[in-house]
Every structure is written in C-alpha cells, then in structure tokens.
Amino acid sequence: xxxxxxxxxxxxxxxxxxxxxxxxxxxxxxxxxxxxxxxxxxxxxxxxxxxxxxxxxxxxxxxxxxxxxxxxxxxxxxxxxxxxxxxxxxxxxxxxxxxxxxxxxxxxxxxxxxxxxxxxxxxxxxxxxxxxxxxxxxxxxxxxxxxxxxxxxxxxxxxxxxxxxxxxxxxxxxxxxxxxxxxxxxxxxxxxxxxxxxxxxxxxxxxxxxxxxxxxxxxxxxxxxxxxxxxxxxxxxxxxxxxxxxxxxxxxxxxxxxxxxxxxxxxxxxxxxxxxxxxxxxxxxxxxxxxxxxxxxxxxxxxxxxxxxxxxxxxxxxxxxxxxxxxxxxxxxxxxxxxxxxxxxxxxxxxxxxxxxxxxxxxxxxxxxxxxxxxxxxxxxxxxxxxxxxxxxxxxxxxxxxxxxxxxxxxxxxxxxxxxxxxxxxxxxxxxxxxxxxxxxxxxxxxxxxxxxxxxxxxxxxxxxxxxxxxxxx
Numbered sequence: 354x355x356x357x358x359x360x361x362x363x364x365x366x367x368x369x370x371x372x373x374x375x376x377x378x379x380x381x382x383x384x385x386x387x388x389x390x391x392x393x394x395x396x397x398x399x400x401x402x403x404x405x406x407x408x409x410x411x412x413x414x415x416x417x418x419x420x421x422x423x424x425x426x427x428x429x430x431x432x433x434x435x436x437x438x439x440x441x442x443x444x445x446x447x448x449x450x451x452x453x454x455x456x457x458x459x460x461x462x463x464x465x466x467x468x469x470x471x472x473x474x475x476x477x478x479x480x481x482x483x484x485x486x487x488x489x490x491x492x493x494x495x496x497x498x499x500x501x502x503x504x505x506x507x508x509x510x511x512x513x514x515x516x517x518x519x520x521x522x523x524x525x526x527x528x529x530x531x532x533x534x535x536x537x538x539x540x541x542x543x544x545x546x547x548x549x550x551x552x553x554x555x556x557x558x559x560x561x562x563x564x565x566x567x568x569x570x571x572x573x574x575x576x577x578x579x580x581x582x583x584x585x586x587x588x589x590x591x592x593x594x595x596x597x598x599x600x601x602x603x604x605x606x607x608x609x610x611x612x613x614x615x616x617x618x619x620x621x622x623x624x625x626x627x628x629x630x631x632x633x634x635x636x637x638x639x640x641x642x643x644x645x646x647x648x649x650x651x652x653x654x655x656x657x658x659x660x661x662x663x664x665x666x667x668x669x670x671x672x673x674x675x676x677x678x679x680x681x682x683x684x685x686x687x688x689x690x691x692x693x694x695x696x697x698x699x700x701x702x703x704x705x706x707x708x709x710x711x712x713x714x715x716x717x718x719x720x721x722x723x724x725x726x727x728x729x730x731x732x733x734x735x736x737x738x739x740x741x742x743x744x745x746x747x748x749x750x751x752x753x754x755x756x757x758x759x760x761x762x763x764x765x766x767x768x769x770x771x772x773x774x775x776x777x778x779x780x781x782x783x784x785x786x787x788x789x790x791x792x793x794x795x796x797x798x799x800x801x802x803x804x805x806x807x808x809x810x811x812x813x814x815x816x817x818x819x820x821x822x823x824x825x826x827x
Contacts, residue, residue, distance in 0.1 A: 359390040359443060361532065364399055364556060365539035367406035368549025373399065378529050378556065383449040383676040383683075383715040384667050390447075392532045395557025400524070400565040403553040407495045407522035408571050410550030415492045415520040422518050423474035428545035430467040433460075433506075436537055440506060443533040448502050449675040449715065450630060451667045458630075462793075463510035466811065469795040470514035473816055487825040492520030493597060494573035496819060497566040499559070499587070501579045502531035502678050503633040503737075509538065511810050512576045513552070519819040524553045524572070526562045530679055559583060567591045574599070574819065578635070581735075581760075581804045599808030599818050601635065601800055603735040604763030607756035608638040609777060610651065611749070611769030615789075619768035620654040622790045624741060626766065628662050628719050631674055632686075632739040636764040636785070636799075640725075640732055642752050645745035652723050652743060656702045662719050662739070664708045674739060676715035683715035686738030690720050693731045693740075699723045701743075727755045735761070749777065757782045762802030766790070784809070 359380070363370040373393025380390040393399070414422075433440065441455035450459055481488045496516045500508035509525055516523055527535040535554045542552045555562050563583075567575055567590035574597040577587050581602040591598045608623040610616065626638040643651045667675030677683040691705040703720030719739035725732050731742050746752040756765055762783045767774040771788065778786040784800045798814035800806060808818050 359446065359533050361390055361392045361536050361556070364393055364395060364403065365536065365552075365554035366399075366403045367553065368543060371399075371402065373556070378558070380447055380530070380532060381679070382446050383679050385714060386680065390533055392529070392556040395526070395555045395562040397561070397565040399555050399557070400562055400569060403524045403555045404495060404497075404566075404569055404571045406550040406553055407524050410548055411492075411494055411522045414517075414522055414548055414551045417520070419474040419477070419479060419518065419520075422520065423471040425545055425547055426467050426471040426514055426518060429541055429547070430464055430471075432541035432544050433464065433467075433538070436541065440534055440537055443537065444505055444531070445667050445675070447531040447533045448505065448678040449667050451669075451672040451675045453670055453672070454630065459504060459506060462504070462507045462795075465795045466507070466510050467514050469812065470518055470816065473813055474518060477813060477816065485826055487827065489823040489825060490817075490820045491823055493819055493821050494521060495571060496521045496523050496574045496576060497569070497572045498523055498525045499563050499566065499575065499577045499579065500525070500527055502528035503630060503635075505531040505534040506538065508578050509535065511578075511815070513538075515810075515816040516576070516819045517547075517551070519816060521574075521819055522551045524555060524566060526555055526557065526566060529556065529558055532556050563587065564590055568593060570594050572596060576808075576818070577601070581806075584806060600806035601808070601810060602763075602804060602806040603761055604635045604637065604801065604805055605640060605733065605735055605759045605761040606636060606638040606764040606766070606783070607640040607642050607781075608766040609642045609752050609756055609768070610644070611752075611767065611773060611777065612644050612647075613770040613773060614768035616647070616650060617654055618790065620651055621658045622768075623766065624655055624658040624662075627741040628659070628674065628739040631677055633678060633682075633737050635805075638764070638766050639736060639741060640727075640756075641741060641743045642746055642755055643743060645747055648723065648743065648745045652701050652721075655721055655741065655743065659702050659719055659721055659741075664711065664716055664719065674719060677717055677738060678715070680715045682737070683717055686717050686736055686740065689731065689734070689736045689738070690717070690740060693722050693729075696729070698725055698729065698731060703739075727758060733759050753777065753780050760804040763800075763805035
C-alpha cells in the first residue's frame with residue numbers, strides 16, 4: 354500500500370476509468386525508493402478496448418472544424434495551468450526532476466507547445482488548389498502515442514496537440530516509470546469537453562501494451578519517443594500493418610566550440626546542456642569538442658561550471674540535480690562512469706559512486722572526462738546521464754568529422770563568430786543545431802537524422818506528421 358496522494362485505479366478509456374484486469378505495476382520514487390502509486394498492468398484486451406473507443410470517436414472528432422479543435426486545446430492548456438502544482442509534484446515524485454524544474458521547464462514547455470499548435474489552426478493550408486486538383490489534408494485516424502519518462506507531460510503534449518488539431522483520436526501509453534501525469538491530463542481533457550473516446554490512456558509495459566498498439570490493425574499511426582533500440586522494434590512490429598511510424602529516438606549531441614567562440618559562454622552553456630534534467634535529455638550535448646590547444650582552458654571553465662550543479666533531494670527548492678529516474682538507470686549511468694575510469698580516460702570532475710551524503714536513492718555524481726577518444730563508448734553511446742566528455746580536435750575538418758561520427762543525428766550546438774558558426778552548422782548531419790545558445794522555438798521542427806529517428810515535431814511540421822493528403826481532380 355502507499356500513503357501517497359497519487360492514486361490510479363484504472364485505465365482511461367472512452368471518457369472514464371476502466372479497471373485493469375491483470376494486476377498492477379509499482380511506481381517508485383527514485384529519490385527514496387518508496388512506493389508512490391500503482392497503475393494497472395495493461396493487456397492486449399485493454400488495448401483492444403481503447404482502440405475501439407478511439408475508432409468509434411473518430412468520425413465525430415474528425416468532422417469538428419479546426420477552430421473548435423484549437424479552442425479545445427486552449428481549454429486543455431487552461432486546465433493544466435490550474436493544476437500546475439499538482440503536476441509538478443507528480444513529476445518530481447515519479448522521475449526525480451527537481452521541484453523547481455518541474456514547476457518551470459517540465460511545465461512551461463508543454464504549455465508553449467499547446468499554445469503554438471492551437472495558433473496554427475487559422476493559417477494552416479488545410480486545402481489548396483494545384484491546377485485542376487483540390488488538395489485536402491485529412492486526419493490519419495487512430496494514433497497510438499508511446500512516450501518515455503524523462504519529460505512526462507512534455508512528451509505526450511508534443512504528440513497530443515498536433516494529433517488532436519489534425520482531427521485524430523488517440524490511445525496513449527505512458528512510461529510505466531512515470532505514468533502519474535497521464536491521469537491528470539486525461540481528467541483535464543474531460544473537463545475541457547473533449548468528446549469521450551478521443552483521448553484514451555492504457556498503462557503498462559512496452560513488451561505488452563507497446564507491442565499490442567504497434568501491431569494493432571485499427572491503429573493508423575504510431576508516434577514514439579524513446580530509445581533507438583525500442584524504436585527499431587516498434588518499426589518492425591508496425592510494418593505488418595503498414596501504418597505510419599514517427600520516431601524521435603536517441604541522441605549524442607556535440608557542442609562544437611570554435612577558435613573564435615566566446616569561451617566562457619560556450620563552456621557554461623555546454624555544461625548546462627549536458628547536465629540539465631540529470632542529462633536525461635535526448636537533445637543534450639554530452640560531447641564538447643574543443644580546439645586541442647585550448648583544452649586546458651575549457652577543462653578549468655567546465656569544472657567551475659559543474660560545481661554549481663548541486664545534487665540532492667528533488668523536493669528541496671535549491672536542488673539543481675535530482676536522482677536518476679530509477680535505480681536501474683542509476684546503475685547504467687554509474688557503470689559508464691566506472692568504465693571510463695577503468696579504461697584510463699582522464700577524469701576531471703565527479704566519478705563513479707554515489708555523491709557524498711546520499712547513501713540511498715538513484716543518485717550519481719555529475720562527471721566530466723577530458724581528452725576523450727571520440728571512438729570510445731563514452732563518446733559513442735547514449736549514456737543519458739550527467740556525463741560530459743571533452744574531446745579535443747586538431748582543426749575544423751576533424752571537428753565536423755567527430756561531430757558527425759556517431760550513429761545519432763538529433764541535436765548539436767556550435768559556438769563561434771555567427772557566420773562562421775552558421776557555416777559549420779550547415780555541415781552537421783543532425784535535425785537541429787543551436788548557434789551560440791540560440792533559444793528554443795516551439796514552431797521550429799524537431800527530429801533526427803540517422804538512428805535518431807524520422808519525422809518531425811512542433812509547428813506546422815509536426816502537424817503535417819498527423820495528416821493524410823488527398824488529391825481530388827475536377
């Protein structure tokens with residue numbers, strides 16, 4: 354039993370709570386290991402019910418005009434705003450985000466997405482004339498959304514907002530490690546007068562619920578954010594029904610610091626982009642590429658910046674880094690740190706083991722390695738934790754080759770004289786590049802090259818992912 358205020362008694366199907374039939378899954382607080390909630394362990398039968406509800410609701414919702422669908426999104430945003438503190442507390446409890454971050458970034462990003470997507474309704478080209486053809490953009494149908502645990506509300510809102518504006522209905526499977534915000538969102542959609550069955554939630558694991566959704570013949574599209582390994586499996590299973598699959602997968606972003614960069618700004622921003630949310634960000638920059646002659650300057654600046662990332666209780670207002678999202682993930686991240694030390698990589702900050710004074714909980718020490726071999730596991734594999742690798746390069750050609758030299762292609766940063774940095778950015782095989790710390794734009798497309806996935810989120814590019822295109826000749 355749990356004494357927490359977080360209670361989930363069933364799936365959300367057809368506009369109401371539907372009891373699970375196959376036991377429950379525990380939700381553990383990664384800072385303490387305590388049980389904070391239990392959610393149903395979904396089955397393929399639960400998936401069938403949810404998909405049937407979404408299929409039944411589709412004709413009516415698809416026939417609703419874009420203006421009314423946009424108004425519904427704004428009502429959802431208002432409903433979420435009214436429950437901000439509850440949402441922040443849930444995110445901190447389920448995945449360990451520091452409470453200050455749960456109230457700000459974890460909440461502000463999805464709110465910005467809802468507003469930006471709702472604003473597309475009036476100006477988007479839902480139809481257009483090309484010669485004697487009428488081009489019509491229509492909803493795909495039933496969309497299954499599968500999301501990870503690192504940004505629980507942001508990840509689903511990034512799919513929900515464009516999918517609903519496009520006129521689709523949805524079945525959502527949240528991560529079993531961070532499912533609490535899903536119930537809050539479901540209740541908010543109900544209060545916002547979203548018709549029953551348009552948005553459904555089935556809790557459970559990837560091998561059961563995720564597989565059932567991917568294979569389901571009445572699911573028209575899968576939108577997945579998570580690991581590259583899981584994305585490959587979803588693609589393979591979904592291929593049997595030739596449904597559309599949009600994947601936002603892993604990353605190993607590079608922060609290229611050029612000779613003409615503002616070094617203190619570049620390093621401080623780079624450390625923040627490596628450590629934010631405990632490094633549990635697909636768009637993080639865990640690789641800092643620096644001119645070899647300036648590596649020692651960079652190391653000193655990076656260590657200075659890293660000292661500001663205090664680790665502690667995520668419920669404390671001043672905590673910057675909380676625990677990893679689970680004990681299993683802590684062990685994975687700590688294993689990479691220990692491996693780097695064992696291989697003789699130069700450790701300049703942090704290291705393996707728990708932080709001092711934190712003998713329990715899924716905590717790791719924010720860590721920096723220098724003089725890292727770009728071919729090593731530290732530089733090639735997605736660690737998904739607060740581990741920064743400083744990699745020296747001899748010249749710009751080598752910097753670009755190193756940056757492009759992983760299987761991933763999601764994000765990168767370039768710091769330098771603006772035109773110079775822009776020229777380097779154009780050579781990077783990634784979906785998004787920030788120059789000199791450029792600010793996030795919720796209308797700009799986000800997605801990856803190579804093993805970082807396919808498709809795009811945000812703005813009109815994200816909306817188009819959830820639409821079919823019909824040509825009518827006359």
